[in-house]
Amino acid sequence: MANTINVGIVGISGYSGGVALELLLNHPKVRVSYVSANNTQGRVSEIWPKLAGRTQLVCEPFDVAKSVKLCEVVFLAVPHTVSMQITPKLLAAGVRVIDLSGDYRLKKAAEYKKWYGAEHTDAANLAKAVYGLPEFYREDIRKAKLISNPGCYPTAALLALAPLTTTSAKSIESIAIDAKSGVTGAGRKAKLPLSFSEVNENFKAYKPLYHQHVPEMELYLWKIAGKNFTLDFVPHLLPVNCGILETIYVRLRVKTTLAAVHKTYTRFYKKEAFVRILEPGQQPELKNVVGTNCCDIGFAISQDGRLVVVTSAIDNLMKGASGQAVQNMNIMCGFDEKEGLI
Known part of the structure; x- marks a missing residue:
């Protein structure tokens, strides 16, 4: 990938999405090019006032075509069951995905239904997702198209x-x-x-x-x-x-x-x-x-x-969610693993 990458975040109005945004705005090799949330719209500086003066981004409802056009990597900071609706479309367009929900952590659809109470609709990618715990899966993360960020x-x-x-x-x-x-x-x-x-x-x-x-x-x-x-x-x-x-x-x-x-x-x-x-x-x-x-x-x-x-x-919200997600992105994109985190 290029020295600077374009990154999007879906679900910036939640805590993990907000922390991911703050980390990525500080990251020297990242340009945050797209943000969205289905239940919250408006200027990012109004959603997260502490970011006032740091970004002109505007949050809007998720649009697959726009996210694909603007992003090379997308962070999904959305509730369980939502990620599996979005992920296949992003992957099909060649966008790499880092999912912070639980949708791709388990390897069997039957286990997902038992513990999350919903049918898994993307079994093909469930099998392909790489578990994003860098201390054990670093080499797999380097080659991954879809990373399932571990639970906290x-x-x-x-x-x-x-x-x-x-x-x-x-x-x-x-x-x-x-x-x-x-x-x-x-x-x-x-x-x-x-x-x-x-x-x-x-x-x-x-x-x-x-x-x-x-x-x-x-x-x-x-x-x-x-x-x-x-x-x-x-x-x-x-x-x-x-x-x-x-x-x-x-x-x-x-x-x-x-x-x-x-x-x-x-x-x-x-x-x-x-x-x-x-x-x-x-x-x-x-x-x-x-x-x-x-x-x-x-x-x-x-x-x-x-x-x-x-x-x-x-x-x-850091090693248990967004910080680890950024750590995974660094590995995936060939950056120093500590970039933007220390």
């Missing part, structure tokens, strides 16, 4: 679990994930349970054991580690805007030590710019990752050496 919870979980599951798969008895997310993870639409007075000074679990990210985590943990794991996953809603903190309990059949686990993780991620392994005794904090594309990982070991607690923290 799976990103934090897979990065936290991969080193342990790939090196000690036969020793693992069980994995339980206690996850907590800020409110922006639920999107920008007005919903009573997400209003300020409902969320503030409150804390609750939701969709325990049956969240739609469970099959995604289990599928790609199997692909990464080569072994099937059943994950007991319980997400919670935090009264904060952004950030995910996951506390993951991995019970082992054999003993290990904090030093051994720390060594495994530092070696595993030694070349990764956006994964930070904390020193023994340190634990991730949301304030250290919010606004960054980083995943911070820490550990604790039980006295008997058979329980490893792995903690991971990310910004759900």
